[in-house]
Amino acid sequence: MTTLLIDIGNSRVKLGTWTGGRLGGTATCTHDELLAAGSGRFDLLGLLSTGSNTLDGVWAVSVAHDALNAALAAWCAARGLTLHWWRKDELPEGFVNAYRAPTLGADRLLAAVAAWAMQQRSTTPLVIASFGTATTVDTVVAGRYEGGMIAPGIELMLGALAAGTAHLPRVAAQTLQLDARAKTTPEAIAAGVAAAQRGPIDLALAQAEHATGTPAVLYVSGGAAPGAAGILPPHQPLPHAVLQGLGVVRDSAAR
Numbered sequence: 001m002t003t004l005l006i007d008i009g010n011s012r013v014k015l016g017t018w019t020g021g022r023l024g025g026t027a028t029c030t031h032d033e034l035l036a037a038g039s040g041r042f043d044l045l046g047l048l049s050t051g052s053n054t055l056d057g058v059w060a061v062s063v064a065h066d067a068l069n070a071a072l073a074a075w076c077a078a079r080g081l082t083l084h085w086w087r088k089d090e091l092p093e094g095f096v097n098a099y100r101a102p103t104l105g106a107d108r109l110l111a112a113v114a115a116w117a118m119q120q121r122s123t124t125p126l127v128i129a130s131f132g133t134a135t136t137v138d139t140v141v142a143g144r145y146e147g148g149m150i151a152p153g154i155e156l157m158l159g160a161l162a163a164g165t166a167h168l169p170r171v172a173a174q175t176l177q178l179d180a181r182a183k184t185t186p187e188a189i190a191a192g193v194a195a196a197q198r199g200p201i202d203l204a205l206a207q208a209e210h211a212t213g214t215p216a217v218l219y220v221s222g223g224a225a226p227g228a229a230g231i232l233p234p235h236q237p238l239p240h241a242v243l244q245g246l247g248v249v250r251d252s253a254a255r
Contacts, residue, residue, distance in 0.1 A: 001056035003250055004048075004081070006072060007242040008034070008062035009107065010133050012223070016240060017048055018059075018247040025049070026240055031068055038071025040078065057082040059250045061106045061242065084250075086110075092252035094121055096144045105136070110245030112138050112145045114238060115219040117248045124217055125208035129201050129232070130241065131222035137200040139208050139216075149200045154224050157193045173227045194231040201232065 002024070007014040013034050017024035027047035029037075036042035045052060058081050062069050069085075076083040088109055091097060095113060097104070108130070115128045123142040130136045131153060138148030152160070154173045162170035168189060175190040178198060182188040201218065208216035218233060221241035229235075238244065 002050070002054055003247070004045075004050075004055050004058045005243045005246045005250070006044075006058060006060040007107070007246065008060065008064045008068050008072065009242075010063060013068075014240070014243055015044060015048060016243040016247075017050060018243075018250065021247070021251055023240055023244055023247055026243065031064065034068055034075075035071045038074040044075060045079075052079040052081055055081060057084060059084050059086060059246055061086045061110060061246055063105060063107055086246060086249060090249050090253055092117070092248055094143045098144055099147055107242050108136050108138050108148065109145060110249070111219075111221055111238070111241035112140050112245070113248050114241045114244035115217075116140050116143060117244070118219070118236075118238065119217065125212045125214055126219060127201065127204045127208060127216045128219045128221065128238070128241070129204075129225075129235075131197075131220070131224035131228050135197055135200070135222075137204045139204050141208060141212060148204065151196070151200055154193060154197060154228060157196060158189070161189055161193075173224065176227065176231050178231050197228060198231050205233070 002017050002019045005016045005018050013029045016026040025048045029047060033042050037044050058076050060072060073083055095116060111128050111130055115126045119126060126140040128138045134153050135151045136148060139146040158171050161168050169186055171186050171189045176194040177190055178194050179191045182191040205216050218235040219238045220235045221238045
């Protein structure tokens with residue numbers, strides 16, 4: 001059977017099908033479309049070309065407001081689908097969360113689980129960089145989530161420079177480059193933001209290698225990741241990290 005996975009994020013809703021330990025079709029919708037689904041005016045399954053009779057349930061995670069969560073619950077109830085909201089203490093065997101505060105974002109933890117599972121649960125140190133509204137950089141060592149960093153995302157940085165100064169222009173994210181000797185103001189902004197995004201990643205990679213004696217593997221996810229790819233060290237893309245992690249914990253709970 002197939003499980004429907006749903007990630008209600010800060011700006012979009014991501015959906016995917018999970019069958020036999022693998023992520024199948026994926027789709028996205030807006031917050032407004034999810035609200036419409038809750039009132040019966042939009043069909044989420046149409047985005048994935050699957051029917052409710054093929055699903056064994058829905059696993060979901062949310063970092064958004066309660067109205068969106070209620071809309072998903074109403075949509076599932078109308079179709080007789082069992083909805084399971086993932087809890088942060090539901091982790092696969094061999095994976096430990098060392099974060100001291102309960103405020104750890106579910107998206108960060110699930111992305112870490114996904115990267116660890118992609119590495120076949122090995123002891124190789126991992127760094128997971130996610131580029132979205134914020135840029136997060138997290139570290140996993142031997143199945144232990146060690147914590148990480150949160151910085152403004154690329155668009156937030158570029159927008160803040162344009163809005164918070166009198167003469168600096170708004171620069172496109174696609175122009176980011178690592179160049180300490182930029183010759184124009186737009187190029188200097190692109191270089192400064194690129195360096196600010198790259199810095200936390202380099203720090204995390206260096207600290208992980210120093211702690212373990214083994215070079216870390218870098219995974220990259222998030223909607224803004226394609227625009228950042230050119231300023232990053234060698235890495236592996238993990239485009240649906242939260243959905244992948246949600247699938248992994250779902251299978252672990254089923255055992």
